[in-house]
Amino acid sequence: MSVTMTAALLVAQAMTVSPAFETAQLEQKDAAYEQVAAGDARAAIAQLQAELRSEPEDPALLINLGTAYRQTGDLERAAGAYRAAIDSRTRYKLELADGRWVDSRHAARQALSQLEAGGTIALR
Template identity: 40%
Template sequence: MKNGKFIAIAIGLTMVALPGLAQAQDGEIGYAKGALAYDALMSGDNQSAVDKLESGKLSDPAVMINLGQAYARTGRSGDAAKMFTAAMNSNRSFDLVLANGQVIDSRKAAEIALNNLNGRLASR
């Protein structure tokens, strides 16, 4: 179900965003500061992101996608794939504002993240 909620989220396909853009916008629209570990992901502090997100709402697609991204960056590819798949299959979906400003459905964002992960693994 789409509820029109907009959330900024950092996933691999958006990491080319300009630093000024990432700093200028609120990284966690609709969430308490730090709930999506946006700042940790954007600064490359991936283990802090994992620690923060694992203690969050693991049923929330935004949390699942960011946790999947943090897992992928820390070498936990299997766990990353599980998070992306769970976000794709979630009974909740909503629009996300990516770090580059693009608006995309959470299920589509999770699918892109999973495809990117699979592409990286296949190219090894």
């Protein structure tokens, strides 16, 4: 499913690599994807804030939180969430809407850049 929205940096899946085994694993993350994609930003924010209590540095959660804040017009909090994802010690690959996989820090930087430029981005 592809969704194009203003500043919609939506993370649906993440690929993690275990340093001990160097084996890639595909991990399905909810990350409030459906709520953000549907434009239900307030529900997404509530869900993401709850999930961040147990995974405070998860970049997928932080990126989608930033997108949800952007949907509500809270650009300061959106930028803060994107910056937290950039600074996170946790890092993995995220799937974009066009099927490409990118590093979570790259995705967060791209989202922040789009926020600052007032542009759009489509991710899956």
